[in-house]
Amino acid sequence: MASRREVLQGLIVSIGGASALAACGGLPTVVSTSPTVAGRFYTRREMALLSRLSDLIIPRTETPGALDVNVPGYLDGLMSDWANDATRRAHRESLLQLERSLEQRAGGEFTLAEESVAERALTELDAAAFNGDDNLRGYRNLKGYITRAYFATEGGAVEELKWVSVPGRWDPAVEISS
Amino acid sequence: MADFDAIVVGSGMSGGMSAKELTERGLKVLVLERGPEIVPERDYTDQLAPWQSPNLDSVAQDEIAEHYPTQYGGVAYAIKESTKHFWVKDDEHPYVAAEGTSYDWLRGYHTAGRSIMWSRQTYRMGPQDFEANKQDGNGVDWPVRYADIVPWYEKVETFIGVAGTAAGLPQLPDSVFQPAFELTGAEKALKSKVETAFPGRNIIPARIAHITAATAEQRALGRSNCQARNRCEHGCTFKAYFSSLNATLPAAERTGNLTIIHNAIVQSVEYDAASNRVSGVRVVDAQSNEKRLYTARVIFLNASAIASAMILLQSKSATFPNGLANRSDQVGRNLMDHVSGAGANGLMSGFDNMKVFGRRPSGGIYIPRYANITEKNKPYLRGFGYQGGARPLGNANGQIPGIGQAFKEAHRTAGPWRVSVGAFGEQLPNPNNRVTLHAARRDRWGNPLALFDVRYSDNERIMLEEARKDAVAMLEVAGCSNINSSPVNLTRPGNRIHEMGSARMGRDPTTSVLNGWCQAHDIPNLFITDGSFMASSACQNPSLSYMAFSARAVDYAVGLLAEGKI
Ligand SMILES: Cc1cc2nc3c(=O)[nH]c(=O)nc-3n(C[C@H](O)[C@H](O)[C@H](O)COP(=O)(O)OP(=O)(O)OC[C@H]3O[C@@H](n4cnc5c(N)ncnc54)[C@H](O)[C@@H]3O)c2cc1C
Ligand code: SF4
DSSP, X not given: OOOHHHHHHHHHHHHHHHHHHHHHHOOOOOOOOOTTSOOSSSOHHHHHHHHHHHHHHSOOXXXXXXXXXXXXXXXXXXXXXXXXXXXXXXXXXXXXXXXXXXXHHHTSOGGGSOHHHHHHHHHHHHHXXXXXXXXXXXXXXXXXXXXXXXXXXXXIXXXXXXXXXXXXXXXXXXXXXX | OOSEXXXXXXXXXXXXXXXXXXXXXXXXXXXXXXXXXXXXXXXXXXXXXXXXXXXXXXXXXXXXXXXXXXXXXXXXXXXXXXXXXXXXXXXXXXXXXXXXXXXOOOOOOSTTGGGTTOOOBOOOOOHHHHHHHHHHOSSOOOSSOHHHHHHHHHHHHHHHOOBOOOOOOTTSOOOOOBOOOOOOHHHHHHHHHHHHHSTTOOOEEOOBSBOSSOOHHHHHTTOOOOOSOOOTBTBOTTOOBOOIIIIIHHHHHTTTOEEEESSEEEEEEEEETTTTEEEEEEEEETTTOOEEEEEEXXXXXXXXXXXXXXXXXXXXXXXXXXXXXXXXXXXXXXXXXXXXXXXXXXXXXXXXXXXXXXXXXXXXXXXXXXXXXXXXXXXXXXXXXXXXXXXXXXXXXXXXXXXXXXXXXXXXXXXXXEEEEEEEEOOOOOTTSEEEEEEEEEOTTSOEEEEEEOOOOHHHHHHHHHHHHHHHHHHHHTTOEEEEOOOOOOOOTTTTSOOBOTTOBOSOTTTOSXXXXXXXXXXXTEEEOSGGGOSSXXXXXXXXXXXXXXXHHHHHHHHHXXXXXX
């Protein structure tokens, strides 16, 4: 049987499969992305920030992480094809603002910061955002996008959320340990 | 010689039932549907997995602004990239609200109408609902009583399939039930605490038109049990929830007596003054603009309450200069809906180690009306029911603190359970609340636009204020924390999508449009069995009643035909 890690590797490859599907099935063009290359919407700098944030918020564990399922590419598609100009502008501004706050907290460029430094900076900012700091509403929004995009991918939905297409029955009381 | 025995205008919730009942009695029936055909294999999207719809399945923002501002503004949760084809484009189907008012006319034009997109909450009206107008003097007395409609409720429920539990409540009589979707633990706790603290209040599982123990008749129509997927607003390839397309239209089709023509916009009904009968309908083809006339011995209007009233108003003749069957001047008046905008939610502890399996479709709980029934002397007339439920916060779309593995795995634990309830209140009939034909503006087929003028009364406002307080009190006795209850903000008229009353039934031809059989007082072979006939709105979701009255009216009309009376 394939190990978790091998399954994960397989999943990464299957993202390429998703764009192949797009070509024949009319699906959105979620092109595979890299933190060092601009997307259709995001600049190279924004893509680097978004990739780092996605990875820190939803890392690879025994299930795929946000990067494994190409959340940055998903959001690049969302901003290109779904958002209107006002949403795009607000999204850009909040990324910029976020970058500055994280830079302050990390004491330097966030995308280049050591793992532990970046993690600490984001943990701090996240706590403030969920503690009523209204200036960080943009971050909460972005976290929402990242999470929703993650669970809207096959890896996030099936592997992590255990989403099943046809449950076939309703059980209102399942003990979590079971 | 007429082209058909009967014409049914509209293939939605009520039209499907009229067509089924008429064809099963041997009549040759023409159903005219203004929208395009829905082909389940092609147009249902319930089999798409989440990752097969682009952009979180959201319709592009610019597209919403251009085509769906009203529809989306009214029912954002139902209008997805994969379901938008079930909704009209506002720019293609405009209407007007009178100065100082607003109106949500939320709809889809296609085979089966809104029975494709409805939420399937299914309740009988109770004895008190048929007596309310007489008792408090609002509106006109219903010419029928609860007992008259009981056999028709039973017939319709047996056919469509309703999941629910018998509760023995006089004000919300039990239906013919298939097994209910069981309440969650938090819902059971809410039920026991609320029922103890408020002895006249009850919490029951929502009654929904889903098959959970398919009958032989349902299986024969290709219907099977609900698979708990909650993909219903996409259509259902299991045909497990009731829609005209999943049930009544196939039943009509298999009789061999049904003809259905799509893209046929009925503009007016032909009236023959010499015989005082309607003889047919005039139609414009939505695509070719070609005009046609179809004739029949009896006509059923099932285009929905607003559209049917407009068809009558558009059908002017020397005998009926103000619109067909409108001697009473009540056509288009007394337009009602239900009113929401009051409720509460809160967190319930004690269930953090519990989650659910499967996705229960539609609502969880229903709190039947108690106001002015088990609890008297309220500062308002009539009452409301609550829809609601309790579910684990679970995947809160990222709106929980934390990052990394802990954040990710927080989505596996169900987390605290949120209980929420929202009121659906009765709206009093008022002749000044009406839809008329706009004097100047027309749609692309030359039909006058609908002009709405609907306002709430103090009764609705006071009722909802009280409903909000009651909701908070119930969550408090249930021990909820973090109780949230926004100030009452009444939904726009029409927003509950239960529009009705525009050709009310009543005993007196001078004050009502229809008699107790949904038959026009003025014209014996004209029947209207969509929500137009409703003399009051009650507070229950109405579609079951539309279907029961449709079946009853057909039985009556076919009897009259057989006796040669129409
Ligand atoms: C999102 C949503 C949730 C709902 N939830 C519930 C619920 O839980 N419980 C409940 O009881 N009700 C619910 N409803 C309301 C329910 O859908 C309606 O009560 C019901 O569909 C009304 O039936 P009808 O036959 O009058 O109209 P419709 O089902 O709307 O059918 C009317 C048909 O007539 C056609 N038509 C219109 N004008 C013309 C014309 N001029 N010529 C030819 N054809 C025409 C239309 O295209 C349509 O197909 C909900 C509705 C929506 C949209
Ligand atoms: S939940 Fe039931 S009714 Fe709804 S789509 Fe699934 S099977 Fe059909």
